[in-house]
Amino acid sequence: MDLRKLRINDTTHTKSSEERDEYEKDYARLIQSPAFRRLQGKSQVFGAGSGDYYRTRLTHSLEVSQIAREVARRMNKAYPFLALKEHPGLVINPEVVEAASLAHDLGHPPFGHKGEEVLDHLLRADFGMAYEGNAQNFRILMFLEKRAGSGSGLDLTAAVLLGINKYPYCLDHPGRIKGVYGKEWEDIAELRRKWNMPENCSTLEAQLMDLCDDIAYSTHDIEDGIRAGKIQMNRTFFEDERLLVNLIQEIVSDPSYDPKDWEGVDMKGMVKQVLASFLEQWETIYAECNNEASRTRREIKARWVSAFAHQVGIIDDTKRSWKRVTFVRDGKQDWNLLRTMEILKKLAWVTLIKDFRVQRLQKRSEIMIQRLWASFIEPDTGRLIIPPDWIENYELHKSRWPWPRFVADYISGMTDAYAEKVYAELFASKSGSIYEMD
Numbered sequence: 001m002d003l004r005k006l007r008i009n010d011t012t013h014t015k016s017s018e019e020r021d022e023y024e025k026d027y028a029r030l031i032q033s034p035a036f037r038r039l040q041g042k043s044q045v046f047g048a049g050s051g052d053y054y055r056t057r058l059t060h061s062l063e064v065s066q067i068a069r070e071v072a073r074r075m076n077k078a079y080p081f082l083a084l085k086e087h088p089g090l091v092i093n094p095e096v097v098e099a100a101s102l103a104h105d106l107g108h109p110p111f112g113h114k115g116e117e118v119l120d121h122l123l124r125a126d127f128g129m130a131y132e133g134n135a136q137n138f139r140i141l142m143f144l145e146k147r148a149g150s151g152s153g154l155d156l157t158a159a160v161l162l163g164i165n166k167y168p169y170c171l172d173h174p175g176r177i178k179g180v181y182g183k184e185w186e187d188i189a190e191l192r193r194k195w196n197m198p199e200n201c202s203t204l205e206a207q208l209m210d211l212c213d214d215i216a217y218s219t220h221d222i223e224d225g226i227r228a229g230k231i232q233m234n235r236t237f238f239e240d241e242r243l244l245v246n247l248i249q250e251i252v253s254d255p256s257y258d259p260k261d262w263e264g265v266d267m268k269g270m271v272k273q274v275l276a277s278f279l280e281q282w283e284t285i286y287a288e289c290n291n292e293a294s295r296t297r298r299e300i301k302a303r304w305v306s307a308f309a310h311q312v313g314i315i316d317d318t319k320r321s322w323k324r325v326t327f328v329r330d331g332k333q334d335w336n337l338l339r340t341m342e343i344l345k346k347l348a349w350v351t352l353i354k355d356f357r358v359q360r361l362q363k364r365s366e367i368m369i370q371r372l373w374a375s376f377i378e379p380d381t382g383r384l385i386i387p388p389d390w391i392e393n394y395e396l397h398k399s400r401w402p403w404p405r406f407v408a409d410y411i412s413g414m415t416d417a418y419a420e421k422v423y424a425e426l427f428a429s430k431s432g433s434i435y436e437m438d
Contacts, residue, residue: 005159008187042415054228065101079314096159109411119411200320
């Protein structure tokens, strides 16, 4: 039995073409799923629908998958041990990485991270439950989504499921803020046992997907920010002391911040150096592109993606007796490049997410989600204004689907526009035809 191609619930009578590889089937199931299509209407940074140019969760996921697949191909040539397949978790299959990348953001609710934050607060405050985007991924893939011949999600291969599982923990365990909900964790933990995965370690494919997600975020969101005028490509903007202070504050206040990662480093000096280098590179490319800003945006983004992607490698994780995918230079972890990427991620964060107009949008979305929640959370009245197919599904599975989780699933599955539509139907003085299809 190929443990990597194992499916938890697949049965022999499921109709599926034998001409396709199992990972090709996974890819088809993902891109044809409603959850994947809905990513086109979910915010990346700017609200979905803000303009034709800006990225959504869908375009972001496609870009992550492209970067990850290309890096996976290169790494298979650079690291001969991968071909030995000594362990199912020490393999990097480009098709698996691509599929995992496409699925990595399915659990995000409308309105980006603000929607995730609000739903988590609402569930915790009254019901002691959590909402977390990565955990919601698995709830969608293993339960909520439907496909022909299966009543248990998309039933993806073990390799793809574990390739999405960048936080290999149960969210219900004390102290965990990211992971997998308890119900889905039972199956994920069983797969990990069959694979003999070390505790708290993720597969090389999951690590690669996660790093390529960071590469995309730290480069593509900056491109969007420049296009929107939030990142101004001049010395006045880049040398502003307030920008410097805000960047450093975001770095040290990030939950993943570890002082040891910056030990012996002049953080302020490095942030200033990276910003100066980025602006200098922009000015050089701008001249090369005959002072055409749109070409310069694309070119500087492409060069940074290439700089990051070509330094991705594998080192020994001696503390865990495992392997680690990271930036590598001369056989060692390239801390300088890791810190550089963190600075660029925070540049995007403080100039885009912290922009007062984006904050207004987030405050508006917070109010909408809170009022939608209040409308649905009482079962007797909520079931009258939730689509019948959702109620029918709830009745079939209510033994494993408590009403608050059901409401969170319903709201989190909405696109930005659909959430606004439902909100308008409930709270605006006038809306469109009541017979418009949901």
